Amino acid sequence: MAELRVENLHVSVQGKEILRGVNLTMNEGETIALVGPNGHGKSTLLFAIMGHPNYVVTEGSITLDGKDVLSLSVDERSRLGLFLAMQSPSEIPGVNSADFLKAAMNARREKPIPLYAFFSSLQKAYREMGIPFEMSNRNLNEGFSGGEKKKNEILQLKLLEPRFALLDEIDSGLDVDAIGVVSNAIKEEQKKGRGFLVISHYARLYDLIEPSRVAVMVNGRIAVEGGPELAKKIDTQGYEWIKTELGIEIEKEKASVTSIGVCGVKEAIKK
Numbered sequence: 368m369a370e371l372r373v374e375n376l377h378v379s380v381q382g383k384e385i386l387r388g389v390n391l392t393m394n395e396g397e398t399i400a401l402v403g404p405n406g407h408g409k410s411t412l413l414f415a416i417m418g419h420p421n422y423v424v425t426e427g428s429i430t431l432d433g434k435d436v437l438s439l440s441v442d443e444r445s446r447l448g449l450f451l452a453m454q455s456p457s458e459i460p461g462v463n464s465a466d467f468l469k470a471a472m473n474a475r476r477e478k479p480i481p482l483y484a485f486f487s488s489l490q491k492a493y494r495e496m497g498i499p500f501e502m503s504n505r506n507l508n509e510g511f512s513g514g515e516k517k518k519n520e521i522l523q524l525k526l527l528e529p530r531f532a533l534l535d536e537i538d539s540g541l542d543v544d545a546i547g548v549v550s551n552a553i554k555e556e557q558k559k560g561r562g563f564l565v566i567s568h569y570a571r572l573y574d575l576i577e578p579s580r581v582a583v584m585v586n587g588r589i590a591v592e593g594g595p596e597l598a599k600k601i602d603t604q605g606y607e608w609i610k611t612e613l614g615i616e617i618e619k620e621k622a623s624v625t626s627i628g629v630c631g632v633k634e635a636i637k638k
């Protein structure tokens with residue numbers, strides 16, 4: 368079984384150390400929830416795994432089945448089976464969505480995908496994601512609504528078939544129906560044995576996709592790992608218990624608000 372392993376990872380952005388020794392291992396077929404207060408390094412971890420050039424790894428390792436991921440370019444990481452659905456997907460003017468998807472699919476194949484096979488899988492993916500097929504003719508993410516951008520990320524996942532998918536707040540900006548569509552798509556992909564590392568501030572998504580483990584990132588480290596009950600605890604209690612129970616002071620210049628779940632928000636407003 369494939370294994371994605373992050374060991375003692377230190378990452379700096381613009382010379383500032385954000386990740387300070389992250390350890391996290393995930394197996395193919397497993398879904399892990401990654402939670403934590405705002406600004407504590409969750410997106411940074413995902414960017415570092417995928418190879419964003421602004422996120423400089425100063426120490427530690429990332430391996431996929433023992434292979435050194437850090438020595439690979441972003442496209443090589445993608446072809447190795449890593450996929451990132453970004454918190455804020457970029458608009459790419461001048462790049463037609465269908466052309467982009469075909470190029471990305473062909474980059475994974477020895478021979479280019481036949482046109483008929485491409486269009487039938489494209490139509491199927493758009494249909495399953497509830498996105499009008501006409502949008503395949505628009506430039507990538509250009510002028511897309513927040514929810515359309517998020518659904519479009521999962522559409523890419525369906526067509527690129529990664530081994531490990533990193534989803535950064537895929538539920539933000541989605542209406543109730545769209546959360547249903549996206550979580551159903553994730554569940555389908557879970558059945559195919561893909562691994563998921565899923566960042567969300569809301570227990571609602573986790574109730575739908577049922578992660579087996581929850582990792583809590585505080586101050587650029589995984590402060591604690593546990594079962595799904597940990598997401599529920601944070602949803603109702605916020606993060607203050609990290610200090611009282613674990614003795615870890617949450618650095619406040621990072622976390623200005625407690626932001627998981629409706630109840631967590633209520634607690635934060637009371638303070």
Ligand SMILES: Nc1ncnc2c1ncn2[C@@H]1O[C@H](COP(=O)(O)OP(=O)(O)OP(=O)(O)O)[C@@H](O)[C@H]1O
Pocket residue numbers: 380381385403404405406407408409410411412421454621
């Ligand atoms: N390009 C950058 N330049 C300067 N600081 C950055 C940059 N990218 C990230 N940071 C800082 O790194 C810290 C961690 O950011 P990150 O996006 O990883 O947080 P997060 O845990 O994903 O938060 P959220 O829950 O709000 O999405 C923040 O203080 C952020 O301002």
Ligand SMILES: [Mg+2]
Pocket residue numbers: 409410411454535
């Ligand atoms: Mg983030």
